[in-house]
Amino acid sequence: MRATCWMGAKDIQVRQVPDPKILNPDDAIVRITSTAICGSDLHLYNGFIPSMEKGDILGHEFMGEVVEVGRDVKKLKVGDRVVVPFPIACGHCMNCESHLYSVCENSNPNAWMAEKLWGYSPAAIYGYSHMLGGYAGGQAEYARVPYADVGPIKIPDGMPDEQVLFLSDIFPTGYMGADNCNIKRGDTIAVWGCGPVGQFAIKSAFLLGAERVIAIDRFPYRLKMASEQGGAETINYAEVDSVPEALREMTGGRGPDACIDAVGMEAHGMGLIGAYDRAKQAMMLETDRIIALREAILSCRNGGTVSVIGVYGGFVDKFPFGAVVNRSLTIKAGQAHVQHYMGPLLERIQKGEIDPSFVITHRLNLSDAASGYSTFLNKQDECMKVVLRP
């Protein structure tokens, strides 16, 4: 089959690779009909995620048709249309039973690698480094889906791929960012980053009852989408002296009730402090991204919540922890527990409360994955979201 392979930093190639096979009795094989490039894939593209191997298949946002099931699979059958959640979760450990799927205790066979960096290992993720499992990703013609009775959600006929594809990651991720804010009537929510996840965080905040959402970015086309599609007020951080000051003035001197960081930072650092500092100096964009979390903390009202859904990989510099302690802030974070949110969010789509396809700006053939990555990274052609079709 053809698959999008990571051949090194900034080197993506669509290559011929062996077809996936059933490796466990509860695996399914899915023929992929739509797959997307995620903002977090750009961290891989830039070479900032450790433990990648030349030839790794990328992609963790995908859906398709079940073409084969292992002997123990009970809920899925050949021919079912499914969306596959990006965290791989066993469904039976204590965390899975508590619906904390993205911290499944069993799915990462390379848990020891993650433990060295983070203490304990989270769940594995498709196509996202060997530290997170070494599973082949879904920017390909086919994918093996482990624990097939636990993750994939069946999609009724008649719903187009583009409406449901983002249940795999960015819609639940943005929604969990808002859900973690514990939104009450009258709340004002500030969202840093108006990429696809930020857009879904904005919409989700309104779905969950926020009165106002203030979106922060520097790309006019992204701010425009936040305001026109999402109904948010906007701040272009390149045009104001201080984002916390601007927010203070917009919220009657009190600050937003909750702040969502949908930016994250390139996962550099990783204990190599020297390399981290060099990278920080060289890559102005990344140092900006560290500022987003600091701004979110300093902007949040006393007793408010800072919800982090942007990807952080290692260690954070000059973290204003004094503000957290002295102002009774709550920090909530995590990779999205996609399996927990997929069902209710599919219902919201079916009821017409949201149509997630609004973020798609580019539709490409799988063969053009490499140009999709560079267009997305460089934000050319007002790129917001790239969908690939095998």
Place this chain on the structure above:
Amino acid sequence: MAIQNADRRRGRHQEGRQRSGENGERLAQGLGWFSLGLGLAQIAAPGEISRLIGVPDDDENRQMMRAVGMREVASGLGILSQSHPEGWVWARVGGDVMDLSLLGGAWASDRTDKERVAAATVAVVGVMALDLLCGRQLTGQDHRDGYAGNQSFGGRGDTRSLEDQRWSGAVHVKKSITINRPPEELYRFWRDFDNLPRFMTHMEEIRKLDDKRSHWKARGVAGFTIEWDAEITEDRPNERIAWASVGGSSVHNAGSVTFKQRPAGRGTVVEVEMRVDPPGGAIGAKIAKLFGKEPGQQVGDHLRAFKQIIETGHLTRSDASFALIKHPARPPSEVPKEVQAELRTGSYQGASS
């Protein structure tokens, strides 16, 4: 018995420690230059070296040869540049074992020149003997003491009990994991020794001799197997199983597993405690450690695998994880034999079965 060997070694080493240390350093220098020369040749002319040792000169072997060459250069530079090159000499021993296992693979292939592979194997065994000698001379007795002091049961000095002295060179390991199932089920699975090789993945066979005794056969490094008989010394249903090796076992070991239920749906804590006198004593442990197989890590891996089987029915497998050498995250070209076997037998079905 292990302790007697250890005592003999100790006496001999204390007498000749200084002299043997000097010999060791001279030998290390020689081995360092040898490493450097061989490594550079392997990097510069991988094709020629492949043909010399009788393996086909193809891309894969050239790549492997260059990798082995880099390792040689690294250990050569390490030995020559360090005032205490001991670690690098032990790294060479690890490298030798790796080379032997690669040559073992070459033996199995029908594309190799067997005579040349044999000659290369003899050469590696010869160099390995020198590396071992050198490592032991540099290491002297200190290491065994250090190892025992850090990890063995009991204290040191004259107050040790006979039992403690018996284990003076042993490695002591204690590891635990929490599993989301009741103790009864975990006990039942563990007590049936037929199940153990499913998660003790280096076990080739565990054969029941009678209700208490069993024969264990483990894969060691480089294709060697280690065998011993074990006896159950304590069996408290749903709580604890203890066992110990008996008779003239080559690996003197004893262990126990306890199952303790945690309150409020927190699962069962499974704790394994083991004392192992590794074959080759501290040296064996050191070599094994180079392969990531030192007992502590091994027990930890086994517990994790035990949890995977109990909670999910099977071992966790990614596309890359079961490959023996580094493999990108993409489907394997063929389903490995052991995976096929497990697919046929089906997964563990939990308490219901």
